[in-house]
Amino acid sequence: xxxxxxxxxxxxxxxxxxxxxxxxxxxxxxxxYRPWPARITSMRDLTANEKLVxxxxxxxxxxxxxxxxxxxxxxxxxxxxxxxxxxITSSPTKQGFVELCIRRAGTVTGALHSMHAGDIVGIRGPFxxxxxxxxxxxNDVLIVAGGLGIAPVRSLINYIHDNRSDFGKVTIVYGSRxxxxxxxxxxxxxxxxxxxxxxxxxxxxxxxxWDGEVGVVTEPMKRLDFNPANTYGVVCxxxxxxxxxxQVMREKNIDYDHIYLDFxxxxxxxxGKCGHCQIGHxxxxxxxxxxxxxxxxxxxxxx
Amino acid sequence: xxxxxxxxxxxxxxxxxFMESYEVVAPVKRGSGYIFxxxxxxxxxxxxxxxxxxxxxxxxxxxxxTLMKFDANMNLxxxxxxxxxxxxxxGVHTCDINALNRLDVALIGGKYVxxxxxxxxxxxxxxxxxxxxxxxxxxxxxxxxEAQFGYDLFLHDIGDKYLVSMSNVEATNILEAACELSxxxxxxxxAFRQATRVRQSAFNKDIPDVQDVAMLMDVFHSDxxxxxxxxxxxxxxxxASVCPTCFCFDIRDVLTPDGKTGERQRTWxxxxxxxxxxxxxxxxxxxxxRERVRHRMYHKLNGFFVNHDRMLCVGxxxxxxxxxTGINPIEVLRFFKRKGADHAK
Numbered sequence: 129x130x131x132x133x134x135x136x137x138x139x140x141x142x143x144x145x146x147x148x149x150x151x152x153x154x155x156x157x158x159x160x161y162r163p164w165p166a167r168i169t170s171m172r173d174l175t176a177n178e179k180l181v182x183x184x185x186x187x188x189x190x191x192x193x194x195x196x197x198x199x200x201x202x203x204x205x206x207x208x209x210x211x212x213x214x215x216i217t218s219s220p221t222k223q224g225f226v227e228l229c230i231r232r233a234g235t236v237t238g239a240l241h242s243m244h245a246g247d248i249v250g251i252r253g254p255f256x257x258x259x260x261x262x263x264x265x266x267n268d269v270l271i272v273a274g275g276l277g278i279a280p281v282r283s284l285i286n287y288i289h290d291n292r293s294d295f296g297k298v299t300i301v302y303g304s305r306x307x308x309x310x311x312x313x314x315x316x317x318x319x320x321x322x323x324x325x326x327x328x329x330x331x332x333x334x335x336x337x338w339d340g341e342v343g344v345v346t347e348p349m350k351r352l353d354f355n356p357a358n359t360y361g362v363v364c365x366x367x368x369x370x371x372x373x374x375q376v377m378r379e380k381n382i383d384y385d386h387i388y389l390d391f392x393x394x395x396x397x398x399x400g401k402c403g404h405c406q407i408g409h410x411x412x413x414x415x416x417x418x419x420x421x422x423x424x425x426x427x428x429x430x431x
Numbered sequence: 432x433x434x435x436x437x438x439x440x441x442x443x444x445x446x447x448x449f450m451e452s453y454e455v456v457a458p459v460k461r462g463s464g465y466i467f468x469x470x471x472x473x474x475x476x477x478x479x480x481x482x483x484x485x486x487x488x489x490x491x492x493x494x495x496x497t498l499m500k501f502d503a504n505m506n507l508x509x510x511x512x513x514x515x516x517x518x519x520x521x522g523v524h525t526c527d528i529n530a531l532n533r534l535d536v537a538l539i540g541g542k543y544v545x546x547x548x549x550x551x552x553x554x555x556x557x558x559x560x561x562x563x564x565x566x567x568x569x570x571x572x573x574x575x576x577e578a579q580f581g582y583d584l585f586l587h588d589i590g591d592k593y594l595v596s597m598s599n600v601e602a603t604n605i606l607e608a609a610c611e612l613s614x615x616x617x618x619x620x621x622a623f624r625q626a627t628r629v630r631q632s633a634f635n636k637d638i639p640d641v642q643d644v645a646m647l648m649d650v651f652h653s654d655x656x657x658x659x660x661x662x663x664x665x666x667x668x669x670x671a672s673v674c675p676t677c678f679c680f681d682i683r684d685v686l687t688p689d690g691k692t693g694e695r696q697r698t699w700x701x702x703x704x705x706x707x708x709x710x711x712x713x714x715x716x717x718x719x720x721r722e723r724v725r726h727r728m729y730h731k732l733n734g735f736f737v738n739h740d741r742m743l744c745v746g747x748x749x750x751x752x753x754x755x756t757g758i759n760p761i762e763v764l765r766f767f768k769r770k771g772a773d774h775a776k
Contacts, residue, residue: 138513138550140499159546161498161682161695165507208503208686208693212711234711248506367714394710396682399543403679403702406726407716409734414542428652428729429716 152193156252160399163205163250164190169225170245174311178231178276179241180217183249184224194251196220198283199258199390199418203398204228204236205250212236213395213413216254217279219286226251229279229311255398256417259284259362259388267358268296270382272345272373274303274365278311280390280417281364292324299326299352303345303365307331307338345369349376356381364390370431374421387421391430432596433603435612436619439591446473448609449519453556456490457521458483467520478522481565482748486527486675487520488534491551494672495698498547498682502692509692519556526570526747528559528578528585530675535581536739537678547697556602559585563630567748569638569761575745576630589622638761639768644742647767648733652725656766661720663756664703670727670758671701673749679707702727728763 140162141147155164166183174180185191196202201215212234218227232241240249261284269288273281288295304310310329319325328348330341341348345365361377363370370389377387393405393412405412408428410419424430437445449455450470458465458480465480467487500509535552538545559582570576578585583599584606594615597603606612615623641647671677681700686693700707703723708716717723735743744760751759 138511138515138547140508140511157543160543161546162508205506207501207506207508207695208684208690210684211682231712237711250506250508367716392710393716394708397680399545400541401538401543401545401678401680402682402697403700403730404681404707406702406708406730406734408729409737428649429722429726 152189156193163252165248166251168245168247175309181228181230183226196254197258198287199280200254200256202251202253206239209239210236215280217282219283221290231276259418264360265294267360269360270299271362272301274369277365301328301345301348303330306333307335346372346376361387384422385420389424391417434596436615437593437610437612441610443473444609448605453517453519455519485673488675498695500694515550515554517554521558522560524562525578526575526745527675528581529575529745532581533676557582561587564634566635567751570746571634573742573746594623639764641764641767645733645736648729657725658721661724664720664724666703668701669753670750673753676743
């Protein structure tokens with residue numbers, strides 16, 4: 129196995145960071161339970177309850193070896209508090225930094241909200257199977273997100289943005305509870321004027337500032353006109369959303385295995401061991417979190 | 432498989448030879464039953480045990496173990512080195528050997544190796560012993576009544592002697608140094624054949640042998656049976672604790688009293704615990720006993736099977752004794768046997 133794990137000895141060595149012979153990949157996979165220190169480089173509010181946190185691995189080898197696909201996640205570790213699985217919201221095209229979109233919801237995310245740029249966190253990963261961007265290449269992509277579901281999908285959106293000529297028509301439908309819950313609104317407003325992204329924002333509960341669409345994400349979807357033969361669908365949002373969005377996509381004749389769903393479960397270890405994220409016969413953490421609809425239909429309890 | 436014959440009277444010599452360089456764990460009597468425990472002398476071993484209350488999995492995956500130590504203020508890992516105790520687990524039945532093989536698949540198979548389990552497994556010698564089933568045993572239904580691999584020595588009881596299968600050099604060296612071995616005679620071979628016959632005919636015939644179990648788990652996934660079974664579950668985790676193949680765990684941080692340092696630990700967990708599939712924010716993907724008990728059986732009798740071509744149940748029957756409300760795979764098999772029986776010609 130790994131070089132410094134000899135028979136009968138269990139070793140977690142802080143000094144391994146200083147072992148010059150180890151490659152970044154060996155460091156990440158040697159003991160995949162071990163988080164690697166990363167420094168928070170910036171934190172900004174997205175909404176009252178969500179922050180965009182940018183981080184950078186301290187060790188250069190880990191930084192270079194940590195290469196993710198859009199849709200993958202990592203385990204964020206705060207020693208003494210615990211770990212939480214968080215989807216990576218930055219595109220792999222943004223090198224050297226990892227961005228996470230953190231909603232204050234549990235103990236780890238709560239503690240992180242009180243931290244500052246310069247503080248150190250632990251990261252292990254990246255884990256899971258992300259979106260199959262190579263299949264999407266050359267095709268149209270219809271992305272539907274609800275609430276915090278925009279976080280993993282933003283990784284894909286930014287990836288497409290940075291490789292725009294590789295993809296056909298890109299349509300984004302993003303639903304939020306209220307206008308003040310919309311994340312990355314500045315980025316989306318900027319794109320509103322672009323010809324190469326079609327954007328639909330909807331809210332459940334409008335306020336006085338809102339002059340956009342009100343209602344569920346399936347409403348604008350129904351009006352869309354696209355060619356099902358070369359369209360891939362992407363869905364990420366609260367559990368209740370999936371079956372309604374998939375229903376519309378199926379009515380529009382997108383094939384079962386052209387619809388990709390990003391699932392949320394409690395991915396505690398990230399490595400297909402601890403069992404918490406099991407869905408039917410699959411592990412969300414290694415077999416997913418992205419499944420196509422055909423696969424999802426074959427998993428008991430997926431939707 | 433290489434095999435030799437040893438006289439049963441030599442067994443204490445073999446155990447003592449192992450005790451010179453290993454900690455020896457074996458079935459011993461405790462109260463009215465048996466458990467696996469560290470022994471101080473060969474006389475403590477009860478090789479005629481029917482079933483131990485819990486399996487030897489605790490020696491490979493302790494109920495609680497430290498994954499690492501940390502400095503909480505700096506949020507950094509501290510040095511942590513643990514020397515695993517070289518150990519012989521002596522007198523293991525085929526169900527438990529097959530269970531270890533399944534734990535190997537789950538914990539060191541696939542992309543990620545669990546270094547903690549692997550270090551313990553590598554430092555462990557397994558000596559198997561043949562057995563005669565009790566009324567709760569159904570290992571034969573899952574093909575776990577024989578161990579093809581996963582042990583270092585296996586003692587087949589053939590009367591006054593053992594026919595010993597030898598699959599590991601280190602263990603064989605110790606065996607050969609401690610005991611007088613002989614080639615098997617025709618008489619020994621016949622005795623071995625008769626012993627396997629006795630075992631095969633001793634299984635409880637009231638436990639139904641049902642075909643297509645994995646598919647039936649899918650076909651009757653929405654049956655009211657799961658509601659009935661789930662309602663009875665107390666979420667006590669006894670089933671998972673005694674189960675030799677249950678490996679699910681929780682990871683938690685434990686701080687020292689000053690809050691400056693601590694340990695990241697893992698502890699056994701069970702999918703029948705109410706919060707097992709709950710995500711941050713409170714949504715629970717398996718909110719009631721119905722979903723939880725069904726999932727546990729589904730993973731055992733379908734999920735693991737479709738991925739690894741073997742059930743995640745070895746039919747050891749421990750959960751039959753441990754569950755206070757009668758939830759166990761035999762009840763699932765009985766349900767499948769009843770289902771549609773009144774329509775059969």
